[in-house]
Amino acid sequence: MMTLTKERVTIKFDRIFKTSKGLLGAVHAVPKAEIAGVSLEEGKTVDINKLHRILGHATEETIRETAKFYKWKLIGKFTACDACRIANARQKDVAKTTNTKSTVPGERLMFDISSVSAKSYGGNKYWGIVVDDCTDKVWTVLLKKKSDLGSKLVTLIKTLKGLGRW
Ligand SMILES: [Zn+2]
Numbered sequence: 001m002m003t004l005t006k007e008r009v010t011i012k013f014d015r016i017f018k019t020s021k022g023l024l025g026a027v028h029a030v031p032k033a034e035i036a037g038v039s040l041e042e043g044k045t046v047d048i049n050k051l052h053r054i055l056g057h058a059t060e061e062t063i064r065e066t067a068k069f070y071k072w073k074l075i076g077k078f079t080a081c082d083a084c085r086i087a088n089a090r091q092k093d094v095a096k097t098t099n100t101k102s103t104v105p106g107e108r109l110m111f112d113i114s115s116v117s118a119k120s121y122g123g124n125k126y127w128g129i130v131v132d133d134c135t136d137k138v139w140t141v142l143l144k145k146k147s148d149l150g151s152k153l154v155t156l157i158k159t160l161k162g163l164g165r166w
Pocket residue numbers: 052053057058080081082083084085
């Protein structure tokens with residue numbers, strides 16, 4: 001992978017595109033204006049909670065690192081916003097462990113999503129893994145968006161049912 005380094009900043013050309021003559025390394029650049037929606041020039045003062053929303057509900061650490069990079073002055077005290085509280089509460093509703101093991105193949109499928117740093121040639125950025133609790137059989141799916149997992153799971157279940165696997 002090609003990289004460009006200037007002082008403490010390294011840009012990685014981690015978007016690899018296949019061309020007829022070889023590979024093309026690219027970088028996804030987000031203009032400052034697009035990040036902010038308002039102009040945030042060097043030295044500008046911005047409320048940390050406003051920046052949290054502007055940066056797509058980023059964590060406090062990400063906000064502070066981003067502010068440091070762009071030399072923005074942060075004011076206010078970081079408080080979890082309502083949207084984040086609801087999202088986190090929903091996440092906790094899903095049990096992460098189980099003490100019972102299914103005895104019926106296909107009765108209980110467990111899944112998780114990981115992201116990959118570089119998009120695949122097909123433009124997939126996420127990687128879903130599905131495990132059948134009873135048999136430990138594993139399937140993987142590549143996803144463009146996290147929200148694509150639902151339809152992929154439906155397809156997987158329909159395929160397995162069609163095959164008469166259980
Ligand atoms: Zn938030």
